[in-house]
Amino acid sequence: MRGARRAATALAAVTALLLAGCSGGSGTADDGRVTLEFQSLAWQKESVDANKRLVAEWNRAHPDIRVEYVQGSWDSVHDQLLTAFEGGEAPDIIHDASDDLADFAYGGYLADLRDYLPARLRSDIPDRSWRTTTFGDGIYGVPFLQEPRVLIADAARLRASGVRIPTPRRPWTWGEFRRIAAELSGDGKYGVAWPLKEPVSATLNLSLSTGGTLFHRGADGRVTIRFGAADAVVPRTVHDQVNTDHSASGSTLGMGGSDTLPGFFAGKYAMVPLGFSYRQQIVQQAPEGFEWQVLPAPAGADGLAQGVSPQTLSVSEDSPHKKEAARFIDFLLQPRNTVRLALGDWMLPTGTRALKDPALRTPKNGWATGTALAAGLRPAPAQSVRGYPEWKDKVATPALQEYYSGAIGLAELRRRLVEDGNLVLARYQR
Missing domain, CATH: 3.40.190.10 (Periplasmic binding protein-like II)
Incomplete structure (x- = not known):
């Protein structure tokens, strides 16, 4: 963490x-x-x-x-x-x-x-x-x-719902994850809480599972940004869970991981995507008798690959x-x-x-x-990209926050990440 x-x-x-x-x-x-x-x-x-x-x-x-x-x-x-x-x-x-x-x-x-x-x-x-x-x-x-990203789940709630419990050998697909989160929602409760106060690394690292890389290095060594179909799977899933399915709470988008734990323990959220090390806080803070378990993050075309x-x-x-x-x-x-x-x-x-x-x-x-x-952990997509901190702070973070909240659509997200992002990176590659 x-x-x-x-x-x-x-x-x-x-x-x-x-x-x-x-x-x-x-x-x-x-x-x-x-x-x-x-x-x-x-x-x-x-x-x-x-x-x-x-x-x-x-x-x-x-x-x-x-x-x-x-x-x-x-x-x-x-x-x-x-x-x-x-x-x-x-x-x-x-x-x-x-x-x-x-x-x-x-x-x-x-x-x-x-x-x-x-x-x-x-x-x-x-x-x-x-x-x-x-x-x-x-x-x-x-x-x-x-530290891989995992799903921390309310074990009793998942067991009572009858949904298939994923394992590293048989993880959920991103589509299956979206469907199950919807099934676990209702009566003021949500299937998932996305704590995305800092949305960039979570989005990029999880997108490796779908084949999304965003940053592309040419033969001349210069890095440019391209936002294709594989890059869109994870952000579109989060956006649709919040704004279409209402299976994810919009109020958690501005939270850090620790901020979601009280609601998780209270049964408001069935699952929270978190870094692996958050387990320590859960062990220390969970109410007596609360059952929780660690599930693998959803898998895409590239399996359980994710960036670290x-x-x-x-x-x-x-x-x-x-x-x-x-x-x-x-x-x-x-x-x-x-x-x-x-x-x-x-x-x-x-x-x-x-x-x-x-x-x-x-x-x-x-x-x-x-x-x-x-075995599925890979270098984070932005690992060696010069100018990444500025791109992250000035371009990607506000663009993803607005997209996840529903303030902008996918086309505008793509434009800002690519057009505005490439202008930033170009300054570091002269």
């Missing part, structure tokens, strides 16, 4: 944070001992504890290379890092997400890790995951945790201790340690050995359903 924000208004607060809490990267003591700064964005208690314990274990085993834990925030990480890079104050080891790396990688702020990563780590993480952190010829981050932007670990280009930083990353992502990080964040590891751990394959809390979806 990233929730990364890129608001320019965070700059003032971030500058204060840097002055107060960042010592300005690594250093070497007179006795030769190296000190590295590791900025972590872990925020859930279990995740923070897991990270801090691993840092402590490293420091006990490596007294000559000390790692200092620095707490960052998903809410301001992009602007905070930009300020830190430009001011020469960046931490050595940087926790972020792959869809936030492109501008930093192309801007020369991140180290190319190809000469630093051990063969074990390179081979354990699938190529499809490495593609999320590959820009040009270089690798600028190690993808280590990923994994959490990543990168090294600052300005760090004088890149080799030592890479050694710490390798330690942090040993399979047994990656499992600890995954359990703390309620997410899936990218590493194949960690993904096989029995602790991540239990039916309880839907772990087994999540791990069954891992």
Whole structure:
């Protein structure tokens, strides 16, 4: 669960944070001992504890290379890092997400890790995951945790309705999902709640299942936007559920995922599409006796494929201790340690050995359903697109919000995403 924000208004607060809490990267003591700064964005208690314990274990085993834990925030990480890079104050080891790396990688702020990563780590993480952190010829981050989107369902309500329960082997189609959501609606209750306060990543990532890619790279390397029939399936489903079928609540379109949980627990919504890590909140907040289950997201022409932007670990280009930083990353992502990080964040590891751990394959809390979806996870469509943050904020977010609310139609959505979107991207590709 990233929730990364890129608001320019965070700059003032971030500058204060840097002055107060960042010592300005690594250093070497007179006795030769190296000190590295590791900025972590872990925020859930279990995740923070897991990270801090691993840092402590490293420091006990490596007294000559000390790692200092620095707490960052998903809410301001992009602007905070930009300020830190430009001011020469960046931490050595940087926790972020792959869809936030492109501008930093192309801007020369991140180290190319190809000469630093051990063969074990390179081979354990699938190529499809490495593609999320590959820009040009270089690798600028190690993808280590990923989060599929799933349907969190009211198990008792689905059971009482008699609808077919989908599984990773037999998921619902998008058409079947729409029909079942309608069947589960009525008497002031809805079949589904779409929390789409930030609609872009959810729309693009789920559209991979229908063959939608939106962004197309030509032979000259330039990226343009095309909105075809495959790209329209997911947004049209959401639009029609809200405005035609009335099987989805329009009031949730402006909500974040957490905002929908009280209504879900109260029986107002039968299903909520959420990131996999929301299961932790549900375990903590669900009323006693409430039955819930994890279902796979609907499948399209490309099956259960969906886009993800994994959490990543990168090294600052300005760090004088890149080799030592890479050694710490390798330690942090040993399979047994990656499992600890995954359990703390309620997410899936990218590493194949960690993904096989029995602790991540239990039916309880839907772990087994999540791990069954891992093979279908692909790089998010906008992964390496320069200018994506601006396109997302200025073009795609308002256009999708208006379309989902019924304020504009599909033709106008297409025009704005394509025509206005290509004008934005062109500025980054001159």
